[in-house]
Amino acid sequence: xxxxxxxxxxxxxxxxxxxxxxxxxxxxxxxxxxxxxxxLYLWLSFTMLLYGGSMAMVIRLxxxxxxxxxxxxxxxxxxxxxxxxxxxxxxxxxxxVGLANWLIPMxxxxxxxxxxxxxxxxxxxxxxxxxxxxxxxxMESGAPAFGWTFYAPLSTTFAPDxxxxxxxxxxxxxxxSVMGAINVIATILNMRAPGMTLMKMPLFVWTxxxxxxxxxxxxxxxxxxxxxMLTDRHFGTSFFDAAGGGDPVMFQxxxxxxxxxxxxxxxxxxxxxxxxxxxxxxxxxxxxxxSMVYATASIAILSFMVWAHHMFTTGxxxxxxxxxxxxxxxxxxxxxxxxxxxxxxMWKGSMTFETPMLWALGFIVMFTxxxxxxxxxxxxxxxxxxxxxxFVVAHFHYVLVTGALYSIIAAFYYWVPKWTGxxxxxxxxxxxxxxxxxxxxxLFFPQHFLGLAGMPRRIPDYSLQFAEFNMISSIGGxxxxxxxxxxxxxxxxxxxxxxxxxxxxxxxATGLEFEHLSSPPPYHSFNEAPPVK
Amino acid sequence: xxxxxxxxxxxxxxxxxxxIIGSIGLxxxxxxxxxxxxxxxxxxxxxxxxxxxxFMMYGWFGTVVTESLAGMYNKQVDxxxxxxxxxxxxxxxxxxxxxxxxxxxxxxxxxxxxDGASNNDAxxxxxxxxxxxxxPLLSVPLADKFSEAKHAMGxxxxxxxxxxxxxxxxxxxxxxHWALKRRDNVWLVYWLFATVALGFGFVFLxxxxxxxxxxxxxxxxxxxxxxxxxxxxxxxxxxxVTMGATMLLVIMIRAAKGHFTPENHFAFEAVAWYWHFxxxxxxxxxxxxxxx
Numbered sequence: 001x002x003x004x005x006x007x008x009x010x011x012x013x014x015x016x017x018x019x020x021x022x023x024x025x026x027x028x029x030x031x032x033x034x035x036x037x038x039x040l041y042l043w044l045s046f047t048m049l050l051y052g053g054s055m056a057m058v059i060r061l062x063x064x065x066x067x068x069x070x071x072x073x074x075x076x077x078x079x080x081x082x083x084x085x086x087x088x089x090x091x092x093x094x095x096x097v098g099l100a101n102w103l104i105p106m107x108x109x110x111x112x113x114x115x116x117x118x119x120x121x122x123x124x125x126x127x128x129x130x131x132x133x134x135x136x137x138x139m140e141s142g143a144p145a146f147g148w149t150f151y152a153p154l155s156t157t158f159a160p161d162x163x164x165x166x167x168x169x170x171x172x173x174x175x176x177s178v179m180g181a182i183n184v185i186a187t188i189l190n191m192r193a194p195g196m197t198l199m200k201m202p203l204f205v206w207t208x209x210x211x212x213x214x215x216x217x218x219x220x221x222x223x224x225x226x227x228x229m230l231t232d233r234h235f236g237t238s239f240f241d242a243a244g245g246g247d248p249v250m251f252q253x254x255x256x257x258x259x260x261x262x263x264x265x266x267x268x269x270x271x272x273x274x275x276x277x278x279x280x281x282x283x284x285x286x287x288x289x290x291s292m293v294y295a296t297a298s299i300a301i302l303s304f305m306v307w308a309h310h311m312f313t314t315g316x317x318x319x320x321x322x323x324x325x326x327x328x329x330x331x332x333x334x335x336x337x338x339x340x341x342x343x344x345x346m347w348k349g350s351m352t353f354e355t356p357m358l359w360a361l362g363f364i365v366m367f368t369x370x371x372x373x374x375x376x377x378x379x380x381x382x383x384x385x386x387x388x389x390x391f392v393v394a395h396f397h398y399v400l401v402t403g404a405l406y407s408i409i410a411a412f413y414y415w416v417p418k419w420t421g422x423x424x425x426x427x428x429x430x431x432x433x434x435x436x437x438x439x440x441x442x443l444f445f446p447q448h449f450l451g452l453a454g455m456p457r458r459i460p461d462y463s464l465q466f467a468e469f470n471m472i473s474s475i476g477g478x479x480x481x482x483x484x485x486x487x488x489x490x491x492x493x494x495x496x497x498x499x500x501x502x503x504x505x506x507x508x509a510t511g512l513e514f515e516h517l518s519s520p521p522p523y524h525s526f527n528e529a530p531p532v533k
Numbered sequence: 534x535x536x537x538x539x540x541x542x543x544x545x546x547x548x549x550x551x552x553i554i555g556s557i558g559l560x561x562x563x564x565x566x567x568x569x570x571x572x573x574x575x576x577x578x579x580x581x582x583x584x585x586x587x588f589m590m591y592g593w594f595g596t597v598v599t600e601s602l603a604g605m606y607n608k609q610v611d612x613x614x615x616x617x618x619x620x621x622x623x624x625x626x627x628x629x630x631x632x633x634x635x636x637x638x639x640x641x642x643x644x645x646x647x648d649g650a651s652n653n654d655a656x657x658x659x660x661x662x663x664x665x666x667x668x669p670l671l672s673v674p675l676a677d678k679f680s681e682a683k684h685a686m687g688x689x690x691x692x693x694x695x696x697x698x699x700x701x702x703x704x705x706x707x708x709x710h711w712a713l714k715r716r717d718n719v720w721l722v723y724w725l726f727a728t729v730a731l732g733f734g735f736v737f738l739x740x741x742x743x744x745x746x747x748x749x750x751x752x753x754x755x756x757x758x759x760x761x762x763x764x765x766x767x768x769x770x771x772x773x774v775t776m777g778a779t780m781l782l783v784i785m786i787r788a789a790k791g792h793f794t795p796e797n798h799f800a801f802e803a804v805a806w807y808w809h810f811x812x813x814x815x816x817x818x819x820x821x822x823x824x825x
Contacts, residue, residue: 022548030548111540114613117593121552128560161571168563175559178624186616190609191543216624224631231765234570236679236755239635242660243675245758246635247643254631317651529540 020523029124032116033523034101035419040123041098045408046488048090048130053481055083060443060477062460063470076460077145078137084148085166088266089173090130092400095408096269097122097180100208102419104184106513106521107202109193109530114186122180129172136162147458149259152240152251156232163233167226174219181215184208193512195532199290202511204272206293210300211268214261217304222258225251249314256307264303266400268296270367270407271338274360276511277414278342281357282349283508288341295334295341302331312383321380328378332371339368354506355429359410362437363403370398373448388458391451397444402437409436409487416494417501418513421520424494432490436483442476542607544600551593558585594783598800602792611799618803622810625773629814632769636762636821640668644758647674673757682752682760688823691742695735696819699774702731703812706781706805709788714795718788725785728808732778739771766822770814777811780804 021027021036028040058079062070071079101119105112113119136143141160144150155163188201188209201209228251231237238244240251271292279286286292308316308324342364351357373395377383386392409432417423446469451457455466462470501519513521516530562582568574600606648666649657657664661674669685686692709724743764746752754764784804787793793801
């Protein structure tokens, strides 16, 4: 055990790491502890998942039957907009930052994150930002209703007053993300235990290091984009107004220069999670570790050079379409390397199928489905047909729900025994997996057909020929939503009690957090750096 | 450190109230700004919010300074600060990149396209057939909606002098660093004073240039894409110069109190890095906004 250190008493402040958590509510407000902050992030994320999910329920309810059934079209547009924003910025991103906080210091043998006070601020900006964002729904003008991509001029000339609160909420989220990313980089580069060389780091740490670079590079660009929106709206600038020499399409370029790396921000840490879980339950080391690192870096670099594949129908010159098409398709090579390595890790492994492994396998299969539909969308002439249809909706929900969200849930089941010292209920976990997986495919698979048949996205009503698939999709949606309420029950049950977890937790688990720390780990882990083989 | 494996010397602070105070200040500032823009609130909440932010920064940095002077930070903590500051500056570079991107996009694409370049014959023909592409763009496509500028801002008057001022300040801050390294506290403060004076001098001249642009050239924020990019780029840069000069002023006061040693003066270096970043951004501005 390296948590109960017997240090020699040198250093004037040697007592400071030994205090436990403070008592009461202020513990959570003032904490500088990476585990506390990780927990805060994860609960914020879960709250946002249920909030964003409830808006998805409104969307699926309205689309259950053709015709306007339940909500006004303007309110429907608010729902699609807020659902996307809340899920991307509120559910997925904070969940990964929460995992980073909990895991990175334990995985590299560090006493805490490098900049603990700033770590607190990264989190505590977010509740304010999301309260501001959510409050727009109650405003006279209603919430923003221009889609989560907030294209100009819908978000400038024709936007409701509440858009300004949305703009500032995005600024705050950006500040939070940049500070969080800086902290991750400083922690990984500066806080590793002796012997933990870069190429010995767990892939979750590697993928987060690269994700942090993406965040620092693109969140400020997003801040620039919303700042231009703000000045276009109130101060007479004409960045996105052709009448003054600007261009609404320029908004799309700036947005997607942020937006494309953003999708990798939401999936690279997922790759890290899967790369931890598959070897444990296949009882084999990860196949092709270094190729995984290089593939992650390649994806990150390429992600900066493909943004306009979201804009094939904006009338850009053919040379641009060709370039962005080929560059986009190129990303499938390093992504393919990853999928190949996960499958090869399992080859001839002694596999067992505990709940985290089920979610990880679900990830590999369904993320690949989302990746393949992405390949189709990346082909410029084909995208002309699919653009802004339900095919796109199906595509990005396969990569984000059965991709990113599945990896987050997998990470929860994999590490929660370590965090709490309690095993989750294996039977309930398996029910959660199969319930979710059947439901999510009923929900999203028919949307491919709807899109190919021409149903546009972000529309509250549709032609009669789309009725059956929409009803099927809605039924899947309600079932999937309910499954996540069931997940909330599992989470609370696990925190409150359960079978005592061993320190190693899983027979095949490796890594400092399993090999050198108790379950649950002490409030301050690694007061003495662990030996790294 | 005698032991290579001890993490004990890495200072992990106790709980802190500064972040939550900062969040309250930030939120009040932006909520106040949004309501002010809608005419529902007066400007008072904005200033209260900003005051809270300034209070937070004073307190937070004050705590860090106290801890640093008490010797609570070891080399590894110092390195965390270095990584942190370096990547913070990179994030600032990317913020400016967005606005430079808008400038290049307008100059290379949107303005020529409105005049029919590339595959945009129909755009020019059906939207504003009389529009002619030019840069700096003085005559915008829809003149009624904007206040058109009479002249563009030249490069070789005040902007050139400002370039000289900032480049000189980059030199003086380096001279201050050299003085610090040879324990010459007197010249450290003198050179820092010169740097601060040059920095605020730059801001003053920039403000003078703005008033000239508004009054004599009718070059305004709402003069179309040229005015938009001109003011947003130079405005954010001017804001950063103001911040940098203020930071230098704090460093000067700390230097006068003898806070820095040749071995331990990262606060000085961080601000010097920031100052050089501001300097480099200006060179980009001078070349692409004023000159070419």
